[in-house]
Amino acid sequence: MSKIESIYHKSPVVVQNIMSSIKGFQIRQVRYSKHTWKTLDFLKKSQFWEVDQFEDYQLEKLKKLVNHAINHVPFYKERYTALKLNSSTIKNLFDINLLPIISKEDFRQHNNSLVSTHIHRKKMWVSYTSGTTGTPLSAYRTHNQLQETMAFMERLYGWYNPKLWRSRASFTGKLIVDPNNSKGPFHRVNHASNQYLFSSHHLVKSNIDKYINELSLVKPEQIDGIASSIYAIADHIIRHDRFGAIQPKVVIPTSETIWPHIRERIEKAFQCKVANQYGSQEGAPLAYECPHGGFHISPESGIFEILHPDSSPCRPGESGRLVVTSFLSEGTPLIRYDIGDVASWKTGVCICGRNMPMLETIEGRIDDMFFTIERGVISRVDSAFKNLPNAIKATQVAQVGLNQFQVRIVPDRNTYREEYADTLVENLHYYLGNSAVIDVKLVSEIQRTSGGKLRAMVNECKTVQNDILTTWNSAN
Numbered sequence: 419m420s421k422i423e424s425i426y427h428k429s430p431v432v433v434q435n436i437m438s439s440i441k442g443f444q445i446r447q448v449r450y451s452k453h454t455w456k457t458l459d460f461l462k463k464s465q466f467w468e469v470d471q472f473e474d475y476q477l478e479k480l481k482k483l484v485n486h487a488i489n490h491v492p493f494y495k496e497r498y499t500a501l502k503l504n505s506s507t508i509k510n511l512f513d514i515n516l517l518p519i520i521s522k523e524d525f526r527q528h529n530n531s532l533v534s535t536h537i538h539r540k541k542m543w544v545s546y547t548s549g550t551t552g553t554p555l556s557a558y559r560t561h562n563q564l565q566e567t568m569a570f571m572e573r574l575y576g577w578y579n580p581k582l583w584r585s586r587a588s589f590t591g592k593l594i595v596d597p598n599n600s601k602g603p604f605h606r607v608n609h610a611s612n613q614y615l616f617s618s619h620h621l622v623k624s625n626i627d628k629y630i631n632e633l634s635l636v637k638p639e640q641i642d643g644i645a646s647s648i649y650a651i652a653d654h655i656i657r658h659d660r661f662g663a664i665q666p667k668v669v670i671p672t673s674e675t676i677w678p679h680i681r682e683r684i685e686k687a688f689q690c691k692v693a694n695q696y697g698s699q700e701g702a703p704l705a706y707e708c709p710h711g712g713f714h715i716s717p718e719s720g721i722f723e724i725l726h727p728d729s730s731p732c733r734p735g736e737s738g739r740l741v742v743t744s745f746l747s748e749g750t751p752l753i754r755y756d757i758g759d760v761a762s763w764k765t766g767v768c769i770c771g772r773n774m775p776m777l778e779t780i781e782g783r784i785d786d787m788f789f790t791i792e793r794g795v796i797s798r799v800d801s802a803f804k805n806l807p808n809a810i811k812a813t814q815v816a817q818v819g820l821n822q823f824q825v826r827i828v829p830d831r832n833t834y835r836e837e838y839a840d841t842l843v844e845n846l847h848y849y850l851g852n853s854a855v856i857d858v859k860l861v862s863e864i865q866r867t868s869g870g871k872l873r874a875m876v877n878e879c880k881t882v883q884n885d886i887l888t889t890w891n892s893a894n
């Protein structure tokens with residue numbers, strides 16, 4: 419813990435709010451500038467471009483990024499020179515295929531030489547992501563590109579509410595409230611951005627009424643952040659009939675896969691739309707959902723490829739690994755980066771009138787997928803949870819061995835009946851195969867990750883994880 423953090427945790431709430439606002443002001447200074455608003459103006463126009471306008475723009479940006487990487491990033495300089503690649507290699511967008519795919523392992527091993535030397539590191543923003551091995555990896559972002567990223571986010575926010583500096587309740591995984599505090603308040607205020615930061619570490623049953631009271635006083639126009647935290651509040655609202663206490667215009671979850679039953683309950687509780695979004699700490703390009711339900715990629719932010727294990731492109735509806743090239747990643751360039759997620763394309767046009775291509779799904783992290791001898795790699799089991807009775811409050815399915823699974827259920831002790839678990843296990847066999855051994859464990863709480871996330875599917879068997887990664891990466 420840093421000195422400032424330890425002062426923060428010893429201070430009264432009013433001082434913590436001042437400290438949160440000072441920090442918020444510093445962040446706002448970096449992320450919001452004239453460049454942010456200028457970019458937003460551009461994005462408001464480009465969102466209605468024709469397909470060929472997007473493609474021309476992407477080609478120009480791709481050439482520029484490759485050029486930048488060769489000139490300023492030791493890792494790319496070495497790898498591309500060895501393969502005799504340069505920016506003139508790229509004549510059209512299909513030529514992206516000529517560039518090598520960068521794996522997570524490359525990213526980990528060459529984390530340092532992937533940083534651009536065109537700006538001093540101290541003048542960039544650094545984000546840390548935890549790699550699968552638990553080693554923190556860093557990704558550098560230039561301030562200019564952070565501002566551009568904010569402009570992309572502002573475009574999304576604006577689709578639901580054109581007002582700037584709308585009040586936001588953001589569920590964060592950071593320890594903004596002392597973990598031993600059980601009385602609340604469970605949020606702190608960042609006055610600089612009209613943002614109320616809610617803790618994801620205090621969401622036990624006895625606190626949720628207090629959370630709802632705090633939220634109803636704050637009256638957020640937008641709720642965003644960790645999906646499982648927002649879900650915990652939504653579920654409580656429905657169970658205890660507290661509808662109407664909080665009326666945001668939109669809920670924008672981050673970081674977790676939004677399964678249909680989770681979306682359904684959040685939308686019911688808050689009586690507004692859930693807008694799914696995709697991005698990453700590494701600075702990946704962005705995708706987000708319009709008010710008509712189209713999950714559009716933002717082609718101005720980068721190139722999304724969805725590939726089979728042999729690196730050929732997937733057709734719409736086929737799931738494959740997501741490989742991203744980001745125009746927002748000058749600091750640590752991501753060029754054909756295999757980010758470890760699985761996705762699929764959707765065909766058709768969206769009634770919103772935008773030609774920005776659409777994703778059908780982002781199905782979560784490969785590391786948390788399952789594998790059984792009978793069924794191979796299993797990326798989702800969500801339909802097994804459809805029509806779950808109210809007596810089951812939360813679940814997590816874990817792969818604990820080669821053919822072994824554990825379903826963790828948080829039951830409502832008053833109404834729970836054993837046959838509910840039987841139905842769930844029966845449903846899961848449909849996905850995992852009949853030979854899978856599935857145990858049920860009733861728990862009082864499902865453990866969150868250190869970042870405050872709650873994962874619905876988790877693979878706790880290292881050997882199986884490695885097998886899945888080998889299957890997915892076999893072409894590399």
Ligand SMILES: [Zn+2]
Pocket residue numbers: 708709710711712714768769770771772
């Ligand atoms: Zn749309």
